[in-house]
Amino acid sequence: MLERIDHLGIAVRDLEEAVARYSALLGRSPERVEEVSSQKVRVAMFAVGGSSIELLQATSPDSPIAKFIEKRGEGMHHVCCSVPDLEAALHLLATEGMEVLPGAGCTGAEASRIAFLHPKSLHGVLVELVEHRGR
Ligand code: CMX
Secondary structure (H helix, E strand, C coil): CCCEEEEEEEECCCHHHHHHHHHHHHCCCCCEEEEEHHHCEEEEEEEECCEEEEEEEECCCCCHHHHHHHHHCCEEEEEEEECCCHHHHHHHHHHCCCCECCCCCEECHHHCEEEEECHHHCCCCCEEEEECCCC
């Protein structure tokens, strides 16, 4: 059901500064920088192998990323897995007792459809599911 790890999300305070650091680490610039208004974040994506590293900066004090950094500091925020059919995946995972967070099916980066599973359902890890459209 889960096809692959799509990206790892890293919460940062200052996207420009973080992009410079990760560009130095990876030896290249991010493929894209975009605002994801549904999540109140601005993101930079670096392709790494078949997956990506996503740097996330909050665009509002009530963004999940702002709350996360306030409570836990910068760092690993979520693991995102791609699925071929988001509704089917969510249905199956709900029957397994996983808590799907409100807002499932909203628009993520690159006009994808996304949903989140609560970290308490997965041993402290926030998992995002993404269904890419038109890939
Ligand atoms: N990873 C692991 N644990 C997390 C977490 C994360 N990313 N975010 C919060 N938590 C933990 C908190 O530390 C807290 O743990 P304790 O109860 O042990 O203290 C618990 O989850 C509840 O956290 P909270 O601070 O009370 O925050 P909320 O319940 O208000 O929200 C969450 C937590 C996960 C439901 C919320 O952040 C959310 O809805 N996230 C999904 C959306 C999102 O993260 N979007 C960001 C952009 C993603 C993208 O575009 O890729």
